[in-house]
Amino acid sequence: MKKWLPSLITRTPQEGYELAIQLAAKGVELIQPNEQIRRKLRPKYSRDPASIIAADQVIAIHFQTVAAANNYWKGSTSRDTPQYRTK
Amino acid sequence: MKKWLPSLITRTPQEGYELAIQLAAKGVELIQPNEQIRRKLRPKYSRDPASIIAADQVIAIHFQTVAAANNYWKGSTSRDTPQYRTK
Amino acid sequence: MKKWLPSLITRTPQEGYELAIQLAAKGVELIQPNEQIRRKLRPKYSRDPASIIAADQVIAIHFQTVAAANNYWKGSTSRDTPQYRTK
Amino acid sequence: MKKWLPSLITRTPQEGYELAIQLAAKGVELIQPNEQIRRKLRPKYSRDPASIIAADQVIAIHFQTVAAANNYWKGSTSRDTPQYRTK
Amino acid sequence: MKKWLPSLITRTPQEGYELAIQLAAKGVELIQPNEQIRRKLRPKYSRDPASIIAADQVIAIHFQTVAAANNYWKGSTSRDTPQYRTK
Amino acid sequence: MKKWLPSLITRTPQEGYELAIQLAAKGVELIQPNEQIRRKLRPKYSRDPASIIAADQVIAIHFQTVAAANNYWKGSTSRDTPQYRTK
Secondary structure (H helix, E strand, O other), X not given: XXXXXXXXXXXXXXHHHHHHHHHHHHHHHHHOOOHHHHHHHHHHHOOOHHHHHHHHHXXXXXXXXXXXXXXXXXXXXXXXXXXXXXX | OOOOOOOOOOOOHHHHHHHHHHHHHHHHHHHOOOHHHHHHHHHHHOOOHXXXXXXXXXXXXXXXXXXXXXXXXXXXXXXXXXXXXXX | OOOOOOOOOOOOHHHHHHHXXXXXXXXXXXXXXXXXXXXXXXXXXXOOHHHHHHHHHXXXXXXXXXXXXXXXXXXXXXXXXXXXXXX | OOOXXXXXXXXXXXXXXXXXXXXXXXXXXXXXXXXXXXXXXXXXXXXOHHHHXXXXXXXXXXXXXHHHHOHHHOOOOOOOOOOOXXX | OOOOOOOOOOOOHHHHHHHHHHHHXXXXXXXXXXXXXXXXXXXXXXXXXXXXXXHHHHHHHHXXXXXXXXXXXXXXXXXOOOOOOOO | OOOOOOOOOOXXXXXXXXXXXXXXXXXXXXXXXXXXXXXXXXXXXOOOHHHHHHHHHHHHHXXXXXXXXXXXXXXXXXXXXXOOOOO
């Protein structure tokens, strides 16, 4: 298999979130390796709330893993990671 | 991609909860990037108990992550975070 | 938004469980802010085993968070928290 | 509310598992407080594989919490907790 | 109740996985104590992908617990636990 | 039972992900040991978005376990595990 996951370490939480999405997508790809079938399923699935939320949950689980791996990016106190504030 | 997640650190548990909701919403947005389709799905989904509870669960998972990132806001013993008490 | 989550710290495991329920309920409220709609959905949902169990699961996930935040109430060795024993 | 959860500490893993079941059952009870309705739902639900497995999952999540609270009963090296062995 | 869970400690990851299966099965048994009903449900459920995957997930959650209890079997560097390698 | 899980330790995150897939697949195998039935179910299940996402979630849960077991491969700073960067 080609290399696709060299590390769980990312520079920022947002990159961590993007990695979580990649991890979720990779599972789908390995479960259904046929790209044509996956492409056919996509429009159906991406208009079905239940499927969207279920996929959202897989991302959330992977984000837990990536966030823990990065110690929640606690060390990064640079301007790139200002404290989160709600409007 | 635009910056939307600078940090997992929030001042209060409540802001952490709001961040968890954002994290859940972002996943949906990335899974179905077409805003028009999302808007069409919303009324359907937000009246379906199963979908609501499933979305609620995604929030709960993200809140675990955010709470851990903030060490459960244990340090904040100011008046802003009085001990929780049930009525 | 009004303050509703000042802290994750509770005096007892039972209050922690009640907080977990509040956290689960809050998500539902934020997903479907219309109280009338929520009220209509309630009788349907609370008679549907699948929905009840799914909601039960959201509580369980939040209880994990609250329990961790309180270090599982390990310090509280007062009479209020006797060792759990099955009958 | 009556006291029902004085502590998460149990003497043995098995009592911890029983507590996890109690925690799962309590959520159901609080979601649907009407005992008559719960009793009506039970025969239906307990013959439906999907519902049984979903409930089983709630137990599993609570057992994670209880096991962590008890530090996985690592300290108990008495005869009551011999090493687990498969046949 | 008969003793069935003396400990979460196992000698190897594989025995830990087997224990996770036992933990999942026990929940089903306690939810539906009637063995005859369980036996009837089994052929149906074990041919339904959704049910199989849901049960697989319960095993995964319990395996998290058992693996944590055993500190991921990190100490066991004997020949019995060689480093995992993909082909 | 034949040995199939000697360790949770892997050299790289990617091998850890592959192990997570194995762990998920093993559960399915133990739940439905009849290979012929499993083979019949596969084409159906691998074209059903809900089943694919559910299986993806089981992988995500196992990946949490494997990643924790490997301390998120933090120690491996060799060329094999360069920092993850999004394009």
